Amino acid sequence: MSAPGDRRSPYIVGPVYDWLFFLSPPLVALALGVAISDTPFSGELLVFWGREKTAAGVLVGSLIHAHLVAVFFRSHGNTSLRKRYPLRFLLVPVLAWALIRGSHVVAAAATVLATFWDVWHSGLQTFGFARIYDRNGGNPPALARRLDFWLNHLLYAGPILAGATMLDHFRSFEALGKVGLPLFSTVPAFMSATHRAWTLGVLIAGGAFLAFYVLASWHLHRQGHRLSFQKVFLLVTTGACSIYTWGFDSWGEAFFIMNLLHAVQYLALVWATERERIRERLRLGRWRASVPVAVAFFLGSVLAYGVAAELLDPDLESLWALTLVVSLMHFWYDGFIWSVGRQQV
Template sequence: MSASSDRPSPYIVGPAYDWAFFLLPPLGALALGVAISGTAFSGEPFVLWGREKTLAGLLVGSLIHAHLVAVFFRSHGNPAILRRFPLRFLLVPVLAWALIRGSPVVAALATVLATFWDVWHSGLQTFGFARIYDRNGGNPPALARRLDFWLNHLLYAGPILAGATMLDHFRGFDALEDVGLPFFTAVPAFMSSTHRAWTLGVVSLGGAFLAFYVLAYWRLYRRGYQLSFPKVFLLVTTGACSIYSWGFDSWGEAFFIMNLLHAVQYLALVWASEQERIRERLRLGRWRASSAVAAAVFLGSVLVYGVGAELLDPDLESLWALTLVVSLMHFWYDGFIWSVRREQV
């Protein structure tokens, strides 16, 4: 057998799957967001179940909630992980729901936390993909890991701080005044008044880091680092999409583009990693249509939740608290599962 045939695939699942669901979604989401901008699909509201929505808002909102709840297939659907960490997977969600439902202060703080945890989490998802592509390209798992870590946060959070949607990310602090925490309502005003300084800081420091990053990898390449084309393509397209969307788009268009690409990637990742366990849990065996049935159950269940959560009346406080718990547990559980597999990424 030749050495080339022993070499692992540079892809996570396979060429077709990776390009369709991991590598091309940034460009696909950007193209779709631009295409629907100013059309009836994104701008003409309608009423469904008493809630006023646009088709674009319903689509991306449902996908957001669907991908959030999909983490439970990775945590609670995995018996090995569930047995190792029963308290964090069984007790913590119940306690979190009780605290959010029972305290308006906790609920308001949890809403703000979810906004910024989402930014951190989204950067880490691309980081995880990049590290796996690096490993599959034949590089040591820990090589330049910290460089990639900070690059992905720069590419995602940098355009938010420096761009047109910065203030929209900080508006959640205004709700804290209603629960007796008026001090924090000064945060949006402070960020708005110092936005120019944040922009200059991100551009100057970010530009210096990008130059350092390229130089560091050039040195690694000269010492034998194996360049991974999927990794480079993913980082360049995701970074360009983030800069264009968060930096220059309106809030609605940027929100649609960035959350669409993130949700598609995540749902595809969960299916790729958990399909065998889903099929086993459903006791489908190996008959020809078992994968299709398992996929229908997986996607159908998370999408039903997604649509329901998107159309939920916020006045139903118990159910609204549940959706907030799902969001927080998604960020926590997903980051924790990635860390358990840190040696792989």
């Protein structure tokens, strides 16, 4: 056992930072989503450069695109990582853009892939936070890892399959029907017809797994596994938020809540892990205003892209292809960067 002075902090960054940006976002996003429901902010259509959108849609859409592009601070901003994997970080994005821009079939397939990769990726982000909190609580990094892995996917993907927004996710397959692949365009109809069976399956399998998870956690606790309050709080609030929103809310409200909490957590994570590299890149040194300047550069750059991507004309195929590439690279790069340190988390 480590000496008291050697014990790791139970937080990732610090108590205030973690509670503001990692732990409270599920509840804050849920409260905000409920507060703006059926208000002009979420229901009144406004015209932005010739396109009709709600203010809530522009807000969350811009944050989504901003957090997607922020991954490049973690991948390409890390010189040592970029030099170790030059093809992965320099060639693949260019080839992906060329393929998506040059083929309507590839573009449609990329749209479907991005839709469902997002679901997988979102569950993994919460999983990553949970594993770090568990490790910081004094537990071996590999202990209960697989249990947490499947729990997070159940809490995120389960309500989507079983709930009110299931069909909205599977409508992305309709894009394949428009490019000469009619077989895939029948997927939404099949999922809609079998929705009751999916709901029943998720309830039975999910309920059984949750019971197993509780029993396994109790068994581990009796063997000396230390309970991390931060991990439990994060999993309970995120799971409750996911079940409530994906399971029972309309598509628009659920999309706003879940993507708001995910984007805020991710942007805070990138700043916490990359702030020193950002300051070095900007050659700010240690002068008093270096942190505010670096924060302004980081948030300003990603939010500028986010607003532009949200309001761009979808008929501009080159720019649309770019947003798809950014989305796919976000999921790929972020998963890869998490996996670099997976032995620690």
